[in-house]
Amino acid sequence: MRLDPKLNEYIQRERALERSSACCVRNDNSGCIQSTECLDKFAKFVKWPGNDAPDFKNGTTITVRTSGSVCGQDPRYCRSQHEVGTADQWPDDITKWPICSDPLPKEDFKNSTYENVRCNVVGHPCCIGQEARCEIVTKEYCKYKHGVYHSEATLCSQVNCMQDTCGLIPFRVADKPDQIYRLWLPVMLHAGILHCLVSVVFQMTVLRDMEKLAGWLRIGIIYIFSGITGNFASAIFLPYRAEVGPAGSHFGILACLFVEVLQSWQLLKSPLRALFKLVAITTVLFVFGALPWIDNFAHIFGFISGLLLSFVLLPYITFNRFDRHRKRIQVVTCSALFIGLLTALFFFYYIHPITDCSVCRYINCIPFNEDFCSNHGFRPEDRT
Template identity: 55%
Template sequence: MGTADWFGVSKDGDATQKWQRKSLRHCSMRYGRLKPQVIREMDLSSQDNISLTSTETPPPLYVPSSIVDPLARGRAFRMVEEVDGYSVPQTPVTPGAASLCSFTSSRSGLNRLPRRRKRESVAKMSFRAAAALVKGRSLRENATLRRMQRRSFTPASFMEEDVVDLPDELDTSFFARVRTCPRLLISSQGTPGPPKVPLRQEVVSVNGQRRGQRIVVPVKKLFAREKRPYGLGMVGKLTNRTYRKRIDSYVKRQIEDMDDHRPFFTYWITVVHLLITILAVCIYGIAPVGFSQHETVDSVLRNKGVYENVKFVQQENFWVGPSSEALIHLGAKYSPCMRQDQQVHDLIRDKRDIERDSACCVRNDRSGCLQTSEEECSSTLAVWVKWPGPPSTPQLEGRDRQYGSVCHQDPRICLEPASVAPHEWPDDITKWPVCTRYNTGNHTNLPHIDCTITGRPCCIGTKGRCEITSREYCDFMKGYFHEEATLCSQVHCMDDVCGLLPFLNPEIPDQFYRLWLSLFLHAGILHCMVSVCFQMTILRDLEKLAGWLRISIIYILSGITGNLASAIFLPYRAEVGPAGSQFGILACLFVELFQSWQILAQPWRAFIKLLCVVLFLFAFGLLPWIDNFAHIFGFISGFFLSFAFLPYISFGRMDMYRKRLQIIVFLVVFLGLFAGLVVLFYVYPIKCDWCELLTCIPFTDKFCEKYDLNAHLH
């Protein structure tokens, strides 16, 4: 019987079929593809054999899976590429009945199997991992979704059925790794099937590792975001703050459900601060560095036509940045540019009263003339041409003018604007317009017109001071020289000092937008670096908790409130930087501590540590050129706003209602505080002399500089 089976002449149908398959397989691999007629006949005989066999044997428990030839040529026959899902260890496949065969060659089967896709680049896989993390999905969820969108059919679960069968002794695929879908259980009536247990782990074989698995883990670690624990944060970790050992499950669920936010506002405000600081330093340069005043002495041609030794005094900037005049021009907080300051207005009015009684001082040789008062005009070397004394005095409505003369300006020779009825120039010279076109002539026989003018208006300093002086002296004092004007009353020095958008009324400053514009400026490079370090640590950590919208509201409103208070108590000091905003953010740390008081271990110790840090920063604000009023009111306003906008956890229904009421109360309190500061700034301005002690303690006579109106800084 064994010899008959070996030579294929046995009467057993199964053995004969196996021998014929072996021989046809050998012919197919050696001489090429078989004829379709032979394949069809063998398929029919094989099916008949299967049907006979199935009637004699009981039905199997599981549906047989397809058979894979582990000795066939080509890698695709030995291991099929995984398209979807998790990879698990494969069990040996042993069929319960005779397998079907297409009797095709190995090359034909290789062409019909799914082809391996081209291996993706590392950059593409890294970009896909980053995109998945931004969207909040895991890497495998993103890959599965991408595959399902790419095809409209179910992923292949079985191998193609045109793979050549194997002998019986090799039917258990020991080294073939074939993905199979879950086998369908054929259970009889009343026999419950096995419970469906989802597979939670992924077991990957060494030879069958998923492509890209090596790069996924490092990329995932690179873009992984550690969730910010509520009540702890970066400051909590630095101060060794911990949770209590026992926390209610309801509270713990609220903490776990809190979402982490990306710090978009922190990155945006930091980039803006850096760009503006770089541009300001590049355009306006760097002022002398130090803590006192810098003096420059030089010999300059003055308005009297002689050289004099003059001194220019400039406040030093220890932040390594532009001067105070440049910062005001950029948009610093400066009260005289934001409202009509009464003291500045009185100074300008006194200057106009003196100028109203002035006249043109003409030298005897007509070599020069200057608009001065009678006391400043030499009686021996010059003549003070004062109307109505000279016979050349012009008339107004039949009477001689009482005020004048004005060097290089006269109603009789100005063509535009012309002094003709009913638009005649008034008698008061401080109300004369600027003449833009003259009646050009060689000689007018008017001494104040035919002379060479040696001085014109120049705006010096930051408090609206105007002088009739030479261009050389004006440039040395870094002032604004007006070549077109002849009187100080014809220029508006505060408009020149403040810059930015011109005032709607030249007499009334109205640049209220400096309250928030100064939040984006810095006094220098060091000042900007301090802000960047604070924002990339404290502000970034809190924005992960609250989100960009809430933290931006607290940041901007705290800064505006702090600047408004500083403008009230230190009106003549130029102040830039987000000092009030930063202390408002520090107030958020206290509010977060109070909101999480019940879940922290040793909350009093955490409060004392945080209080010591803030008190040290307030003490640091007592140094010169650091605005403590912005710190104090920024902290207060940030404290109120934090209760209203920061997320919180509740410890019961009553606690939730209490915190909702708390939001409304603190919002009303903040609005009341802000409205009170607005009234004090615009309606009832106050002057507080002792308030300077809160921002700078005079340890020595020159330690704190005076910032009142009468301080001659220039």
Template identity: 45%
Template sequence: MSKMDSSNAGTQSVPSGAVSTTGSQTKMGKYRQKAKKSVASFFGLVEDDVKNNQRWEHRRVRIASQMGKGVRDEYVTAPPMDMMDAPNIIDPLRTSRQASRMSTMTATSAAGQARRKKSVLQMTMNGISQLSSARKDLRKKSFKGQSFPPGSIHSTEERPHPGDDFSLVDDVFYDEHPASSEGGGRSMDLAGGPSAPGWRRRPPQALPSTPGVDLPDGPDFGLKRIKQKVVDSVMNRDKRTVGMGIVGRLMRRRLKSNIMTKDVRKQLDNLDDHRPYFTYWVTFVQVVVFIVAIAVYGIAPIGISTTEESANVKMPNLAIQTETHVERDNLWIGPRQRDLIHLGAKYSPCMRVDENLNTALSYDRHAERGSACCIRNDGGGCRQTVKSDCNDILSRWEKWTPSNPGPNGRLSGTVCGQDPRYCNKPSSSPPFEWPDEITQWPICEDTAKPNQSLASTTNEHMTCDILGRPCCFGIQGECIITTREHCDLKRGFFHDEANLCSQVDCFEEICGMIPFANPEKPDQFYRLWTSLFLHGGLVHVAITVLFQMYIMRDMEKLMGAIRVSIIYLGSGIAGNLASCTFIPYQVEKGPSGSQFGIVACLLVEVIQNRKMYRSPALALVKLIVPLLFFFLLGLLPWFDNWAHMFGFLFGFLLAFALMPYVSFGKFNITRRVVTILVSLGMAVGLFTLLIILFYLSLLSECDWCVYLNCIPFTADFCENMEVKLKTNSTYSAFI
């Protein structure tokens, strides 16, 4: 009993939660160390990673040695042990000619390994084509009634030497005839004759020291020769070299290199490139979105100015009038401006509360506040309008006044087809009475007609036929009371369920996408991201696909999908935010800011690897001159220069922090950390400043900002991009 008590006491003396707490703390510590190590490895801050540092050093040597002459001797070092080529297996039975052939082939193979293999799709297609051609050749060479290739079976007297297995494999798989040996035997096919040349290698003779010794059967391969075209397709590797991508080859850059010898070639590493998954994904999504947009919305008139569309339509005054609708042309062969807003293009009024736009819309609301029902004397119908547009001879304007008040002494009204006394849902009863302000009336979902004859003139605004309903049109939330025909001509949204323009939210309807959380406060901030997947037209999409399939894909092979996606999306969002801040009333779309961010990576690549170039200044000039040309091109209409400039700036900062570095000399980890922190800090600070300027609307009336986006060389040169806020009411402009 004493032993049991003592053991129990010892067990109970340890708190039950101590072990679990210690275990959880140990796991959390491991997780923190792993996360810290992963972040450091991503930014290239692992100081004691000797293996990776050696790989980067030898990658730099390989790049320089492939592109030119003049590499400095101090950059040539011995390769790490895990990167050395495997020793060649020497076959003592091979002739001197075969040995020389294999050494040449080994050198060619080693040189070819410095290049990357083709893509999986290309290799698949090449393999299918080669298999098809090989099958045809096999049919031509095979004997009638034979189900096996000639020479696949040896006679019992001649067997390959077991020590020549590697030589046999080489001669079977490479398209070259073996050297003939004097006095050697011939392999026989089933017909008793010599096998066809090239089907298999003639077995070598036994060593002179062991003549006539019977050897066991060696491996019988019986395979056809692999065509040289297939071998070349495997050996040729299109590897993306640091500093020498598509743009580098296009601009004929020259790297320093004078050490391209066989010894140096053996020391070159064979690191694979990244697959451009993000480039393929974003390009696919952009093309699909464009196809859907064209299929749903159609295309706008093609041109660089405006197009007028005229038609004879019925107006609210029952007259058939010739009305004209002016529409902006689209140079890119794509959707209309209003449709692009509906799809998610960059448009500041849909993203924040815009006081200038609210002031412009207040003109229409003020005009509707003083409106009333205009009833035709001939019983032809009625429409809601202001007094100046109601003809005294053909119509009368029924307005509640102090001398003729409405129900409960109301002075605001009347409204054609709506009255608080005849609405069942929602009803106007205490404590939910409708205010004496028609612009605050809700839509009546259940209206009861007054119990009176049609000939009665009392409450005639409730018995007349309504000739006009609210129609939302334009891109600034304009609303008019008109007919459906006229609304269709203006490509607007007709509301036959409402009686007043104040009962519909035209601006939220123009913006589309996800409804505002608060109808009074636009909040579609996600347009900074969605606009990257939209394009102005077919030409715009073609330019994007070409750029991303050549320039951006080339950069992703170097940096990887994660780094390229951060730079692409970060530069595009920042460029769109700058465009929203400086030119808020212009509709912009497309990933131009993102593309200029990728171009900035090219410039950073040249700056980081300037020691490798024969003429670093010339390489920079060749990049800066085209950039200046594209910035000057942004001064023309149809281009968003603000997105270009800020996209390039953010791409430049992010590239310095995220692009892989090639270390020249001793790696200075402190300088690397400072570069990352400064670059990311400047990018975050600049983005925060743009957000503050955007939401405080400090630059909403910036007159000089538009000149950086389009210089008006003539009076109507920038008219296609100009968006003017209305300064008067359009409520009754088309009555």
């Protein structure tokens, strides 16, 4: 839904490393691969401008290229680069090269005198993992790492690993994630049959009763917006972990029960007993939320959202004039607080992203040992 600051920093750093890469041709003629380093004893590093570099038109001056070479791709072997003006030529920066759509025939490559063109390219870009990491590897290794292999490309800068990671509808602008629908889509997704079964049981018991009490429209609004708020908070505090499931929505409905007890306090036979049961159940669920594979941020913010929306949307009974006036003020106040909550989440996600929150991880998972909370996704600072 956004270009993550830390992740983008590491992508740009890796692109800068690729800018200094060149074609590493193996001495035994087993192939070549794009790399930033090459062992002299086993391969030759075909680095421009020292090894047959093509010309580069810099205004009225013609110089040789300094960025490259690239295994299997060369301006001299792409028809679109023949006799073009300065504006249409590939820049002297291989990270800005497109994929050549009209290369010369394969026979011309085989008969070439340029080593980076003549060699058999054994590695292509592979997008690996949810962190959009790109590596130049063989097809077999990419399959082993469950990555997305791009045999048509020669450089990592020519592929969009962020799109491969996110999937679904392509970005309107490359490298700029804009999938805002991910705020509500996880509410309808599940991580397996057991996860789905738990949701169905909750919906056929608690949610069904609340729907009979308040109507499908009111409960539907609370359910969806509680899930959106929970997912928004999860995206802020757990940005590198994939999340699915209506956890925030379920806790929003759980908050409805609290509001129903408070609004009908005078009508209940034992309101304190009912409230104590709800507090006990909610406390246990929040404690379970500190275990791995459970998103406590979605629980907390879904509950807060459901609490505010319940005061606004659930029907209530007034017992006197003062009570009616108090509940109207309550509706206005809770509406303002919910809008303020969404505004704050929007601010800390898009305008001033939270990138370092050491305390937050303890809210979602208490690390009893080193590997207890290892499922929280990769850490950008550990990316190499």
